[in-house]
Amino acid sequence: MNRETGSRSFLDAMALSRLAAVPLVSRRPMLGAVSGRHPSPHRGSSVEFAEYRKYVPGDDPRRVDWRAFGRTERYYVKEFEADTNLRCCLVIDTSGSMGFGSAGATKYACARQIAGSLAYLAVQQGDAVGLACVADGVVTNIPPRRNPAHLTSLFNALENTKPAGPTQLIPVLHELAESLRQRAMIVVLSDFFVEADELRSCFEHLRFRKHDISVFQLLDPQELDFRFQRPTRFVDMEGGPYVFADPQEIADRYHRALRDHLAAVQLIMRETAVDYHRVRTDESYERVLMQFLIGRHHGRGQR
Amino acid sequence: MSFLQPYILAALPLIGLPILIHLINQWRYQTVEWGAMMYLLAAHRMSRGFARIRQWLILAARVLAVAGLVFAFSRPLSSGWLGLVAGSRSDTTIILLDRSPSMAQQDASQGASKLQRGRQQLEQALGLLRSSKWVLIDSTERRPLESETLGNLLALPQAEASSASAHLPTMLQAAYDYIKTNQTGRTDIWICSDLRQSDWDADHGNWAAMRDAFRDLPQQVRFHLLAYDETPTANVAVRVTQAIVHETGKGRELHLSAVLTRDGAADSTLSVPLELEIDGARSVHTVEIAGSRLELKDHRFPLDRKETRGWGRVAIPADSNLADNQFYFVYDLPPPRRAILVTEVPDAVRPLELAASISSDPEIKCQIEVLSVEQAVSIVWEDVALLMWHAALPEGEVRQSIEDFVKRDGHVMFFPPRQPTDSEAMGLRWTAWESLETPVSIERWQFDADLLARTQSGAALPLGDLQIRRYCGFIGDTTSLATLRNGKTLFARVPTDRGAVYVCATGTSEDDSNMATNAVVLYVAVQRALAAGAGRLGATRQLDAGASSVAGPAWQRLSQEGEGLSTQYHSHAGVYQADERLLAVNRPDQEDQAKILADTQVDNLFQGLDMVRIRDRLTGGSNLVQEIWRMFLMAMLVLLLVEAALCLPRWRQATGGAP
Numbered sequence: 001m002n003r004e005t006g007s008r009s010f011l012d013a014m015a016l017s018r019l020a021a022v023p024l025v026s027r028r029p030m031l032g033a034v035s036g037r038h039p040s041p042h043r044g045s046s047v048e049f050a051e052y053r054k055y056v057p058g059d060d061p062r063r064v065d066w067r068a069f070g071r072t073e074r075y076y077v078k079e080f081e082a083d084t085n086l087r088c089c090l091v092i093d094t095s096g097s098m099g100f101g102s103a104g105a106t107k108y109a110c111a112r113q114i115a116g117s118l119a120y121l122a123v124q125q126g127d128a129v130g131l132a133c134v135a136d137g138v139v140t141n142i143p144p145r146r147n148p149a150h151l152t153s154l155f156n157a158l159e160n161t162k163p164a165g166p167t168q169l170i171p172v173l174h175e176l177a178e179s180l181r182q183r184a185m186i187v188v189l190s191d192f193f194v195e196a197d198e199l200r201s202c203f204e205h206l207r208f209r210k211h212d213i214s215v216f217q218l219l220d221p222q223e224l225d226f227r228f229q230r231p232t233r234f235v236d237m238e239g240g241p242y243v244f245a246d247p248q249e250i251a252d253r254y255h256r257a258l259r260d261h262l263a264a265v266q267l268i269m270r271e272t273a274v275d276y277h278r279v280r281t282d283e284s285y286e287r288v289l290m291q292f293l294i295g296r297h298h299g300r301g302q303r
Numbered sequence: 304m305s306f307l308q309p310y311i312l313a314a315l316p317l318i319g320l321p322i323l324i325h326l327i328n329q330w331r332y333q334t335v336e337w338g339a340m341m342y343l344l345a346a347h348r349m350s351r352g353f354a355r356i357r358q359w360l361i362l363a364a365r366v367l368a369v370a371g372l373v374f375a376f377s378r379p380l381s382s383g384w385l386g387l388v389a390g391s392r393s394d395t396t397i398i399l400l401d402r403s404p405s406m407a408q409q410d411a412s413q414g415a416s417k418l419q420r421g422r423q424q425l426e427q428a429l430g431l432l433r434s435s436k437w438v439l440i441d442s443t444e445r446r447p448l449e450s451e452t453l454g455n456l457l458a459l460p461q462a463e464a465s466s467a468s469a470h471l472p473t474m475l476q477a478a479y480d481y482i483k484t485n486q487t488g489r490t491d492i493w494i495c496s497d498l499r500q501s502d503w504d505a506d507h508g509n510w511a512a513m514r515d516a517f518r519d520l521p522q523q524v525r526f527h528l529l530a531y532d533e534t535p536t537a538n539v540a541v542r543v544t545q546a547i548v549h550e551t552g553k554g555r556e557l558h559l560s561a562v563l564t565r566d567g568a569a570d571s572t573l574s575v576p577l578e579l580e581i582d583g584a585r586s587v588h589t590v591e592i593a594g595s596r597l598e599l600k601d602h603r604f605p606l607d608r609k610e611t612r613g614w615g616r617v618a619i620p621a622d623s624n625l626a627d628n629q630f631y632f633v634y635d636l637p638p639p640r641r642a643i644l645v646t647e648v649p650d651a652v653r654p655l656e657l658a659a660s661i662s663s664d665p666e667i668k669c670q671i672e673v674l675s676v677e678q679a680v681s682i683v684w685e686d687v688a689l690l691m692w693h694a695a696l697p698e699g700e701v702r703q704s705i706e707d708f709v710k711r712d713g714h715v716m717f718f719p720p721r722q723p724t725d726s727e728a729m730g731l732r733w734t735a736w737e738s739l740e741t742p743v744s745i746e747r748w749q750f751d752a753d754l755l756a757r758t759q760s761g762a763a764l765p766l767g768d769l770q771i772r773r774y775c776g777f778i779g780d781t782t783s784l785a786t787l788r789n790g791k792t793l794f795a796r797v798p799t800d801r802g803a804v805y806v807c808a809t810g811t812s813e814d815d816s817n818m819a820t821n822a823v824v825l826y827v828a829v830q831r832a833l834a835a836g837a838g839r840l841g842a843t844r845q846l847d848a849g850a851s852s853v854a855g856p857a858w859q860r861l862s863q864e865g866e867g868l869s870t871q872y873h874s875h876a877g878v879y880q881a882d883e884r885l886l887a888v889n890r891p892d893q894e895d896q897a898k899i900l901a902d903t904q905v906d907n908l909f910q911g912l913d914m915v916r917i918r919d920r921l922t923g924g925s926n927l928v929q930e931i932w933r934m935f936l937m938a939m940l941v942l943l944l945v946e947a948a949l950c951l952p953r954w955r956q957a958t959g960g961a962p
Contacts, residue, residue: 100336191338191339193338193341223342228333230328232334233332234335234340235334235337237338243337243343248950249355257346261345
């Protein structure tokens with residue numbers, strides 16, 4: 001761990017050690033290649049009893065439950081749950097708007113901390129982790145791997161990527177839904193400055209593909225509060241036209257637009273069963289992640 | 304709106320300061336790289352609604368707050384009426400004060416009369432407006448009184464109530480003369496009056512000339528009419544019309560006639576206790592007024608046999624006007640009425656001789672003496688009541704004697720001579736006789752006053768029956784009393800300071816007119832002139848307040864009530880003794896007429912002049928003018944509070960706005 005995190009500014013070893021106390025679990029059964037901590041849709045050899053099934057020719061006679069035969073004089077086979085690993089895909093919005101930060105750190109920096117920590121925790125428990133950086137398309141795409149050495153390239157990608165350009169998050173999420181062949185845990189980190197209606201279709205698409213989706217919507221305090229005093233020329237960080245406005249005069253309507261959009265996003269997330277977390281960039285990422293992990297731990301067990 | 308410090312209004316452009324600051328603030332914008340552009344664009348697309356109005360309201364509140372501050376420092380005056388004197392101080396302020404008895408009308412709840420309230424309002428208002436010089440022209444003396452301070456001026460006895468009528472044309476003439484003589488600078492003329500028609504005399508010939516004169520003045524003259532035109536709601540006025548002593552078999556009796564007039568609601572019966580005082584003896588008689596007027600005719604009161612003359616008083620209880628609640632009278636045995644008829648044709652003046660010699664009252668003796676022109680020099684004027692001159696106008700010593708006679712309140716009637724000459728007397732000159740093909744009757748005459756007035760019963764004299772066949776023209780400044788259908792003046796009065804001079808433009812012969820056969824008009828006119836002329840001869844006289852000359856030191860007040868300086872006794876109601884004569888001074892007859900000048904009439908009188916009308920009421924509690932800078936200061940504070948409230952961020956903003 002030290003070798004991987006020592007030189008990364010966005011990782012805190014102490015925070016990671018505290019977060020490691022709570023395992024990262026999936027809310028939905030995963031189809032992993034090896035044994036792991038996550039529920040699988042198949043029967044396996046874990047210690048957790050699943051069900052009795054009638055013996056059929058071809059079954060291994062060693063799995064016949066003779067105690068049940070003694071009671072019922074019928075042949076039953078005892079089945080157990082299977083545990084497997086998962087494929088975690090981290091999708092980070094690296095458009096220009098993620099470069100905004102009024103409280104010292106940008107939204108991208110915050111996203112990098114969350115993504116890096118999740119990647120470390122997943123690999124540590126044997127899960128495969130991949131990364132997709134999205135701006136005006138997929139900027140960086142690292143397929144999921146579960147070996148610890150894979151973290152180095154993932155962290156390098158996080159460190160080297162700079163937020164710039166417009167966002168094409170919606171098409172990329174659709175593309176991701178099609179390209180991931182197996183069930184996966186998809187974690188999206190973005191400010192979601194896109195139309196809410198378009199978000200619905202892409203999350204429904206991902207859900208249809210049986211992916212476990214988690215979303216971190218990152219917002220800067222200044223974006224939420226809009227505390228400006230003087231007339232301001234707002235230059236679009238994604239290359240759009242600038243807007244000249246008197247904040248005193250427009251603040252009311254800005255807040256109304258912000259409120260409407262956030263409410264719409266929240267509704268979509270709830271209706272599409274997305275594990276949604278809104279994050280202020282001045283919050284502690286450790287606390288956000290701890291809430292995320294604990295929330296998932298309570299929700300595990302479905303197969 | 305007017306201001307005491309108008310020069311501070313020059314700072315009014317400062318109201319643009321908030322706008323300037325707003326523009327500078329707009330210009331000093333900052334540039335920010337912004338991620339959440341979608342919210343900004345959405346906000347721009349939204350209807351601005353109240354947000355834009357709020358911005359305008361904030362700016363308006365700031366502008367108005369600055370304006371309020373500037374106005375407060377300018378010390379604005381509130382008056383309930385606009386167009387008061389602008390803040391600059393006038394050079395001279397002339398106050399024309401109507402002191403007539405009608406100005407004594409008061410409101411029961413306030414207890415102050417119109418005159419008192421007017422004085423109080425003027426003192427308060429003009430004290431704020433200020434002036435270099437103050438001049439008072441009161442309605443009685445009509446002479447300018449100057450003072451450096453307004454308070455002193457309005458505290459003079461000349462500003463107190465009097466019993467004399469006002470005459471606004473004369474007062475304005477006095478104001479004009481003062482302005483012209485003293486070459487004043489910018490002048491404000493304040494007129495405090497109750498707009499009585501009788502006081503304003505809107506038909507007076509001087510009005511038009513005065514308007515032109517004021518317009519032509521080089522300096523700016525502004526008029527301010529402080530009007531108290533409320534008519535009394537319940538007022539009764541009492542007036543003695545006649546007090547004559549008659550000899551009877553039992554002794555002497557006083558025959559007293561009086562009139563009670565009632566203003567306001569006249570549809571109900573009103574019971575009035577009439578207090579009568581004769582030489583200190585008082586009695587009360589209750590009378591009932593059913594309509595607007597009650598006439599008491601020849602009420603008899605026995606007198607002490609030894610007494611031939613005396614005085615008395617009639618009074619009624621207090622009502623809305625205290626000045627018309629009592630009336631003084633004096634009585635005496637009527638003096639003989641002696642008339643002189645000077646004629647060049649004694650045979651042709653028989654009708655005049657008869658008209659002057661037959662008394663209308665058997666108690667009164669009438670005498671007439673017919674003289675030739677040459678005998679006129681020897682007339683003894685002391686006991687002459689009326690001179691009738693039916694010859695060429697007098698010249699030399701005779702003319703001078705006649706002029707002196709008129710100055711001693713004598714009455715003269717001129718009739719045309721057979722042959723008009725170039726001689727001139729009393730401003731009159733006969734021109735030539737004019738024979739009319741068909742007799743001409745009288746078209747209009749003055750029926751409300753003077754010789755041709757209606758009778759006491761209200762009936763008009765039969766002037767329409769007169770037929771004029773010959774007419775003698777005359778030149779002179781006269782006031783027409785009767786006019787023929789062809790526009791010529793038949794009867795006229797020559798304006799004089801004292802006495803009376805009448806002109807009749809036709810003779811009494813059959814060739815001239817039918818005045819001899821229809822002799823009612825001639826008889827009434829001659830008898831009225833004779834009675835008026837004889838009035839000055841008796842030991843008692845009824846005088847209209849203000850009509851007599853200035854009272855001399857010989858006047859002594861006999862009545863208990865009364866006020867004013869001894870030099871002003873002639874304008875204050877009361878009974879006075881001058882030498883051996885008793886004088887009863889009362890308000891003039893027209894003071895009992897409550898007719899008010901209409902607004903349009905007032906506007907016409909001041910047409911073309913800078914006039915502001917201020918209608919004040921007795922019941923009103925507010926002052927004419929008061930400083931209202933506090934109001935502006937309060938308005939400014941309120942505006943600043945409104946501005947602060949509008950600038951406050953809304954609570955949603957404070958909490959971030961996120962759901």
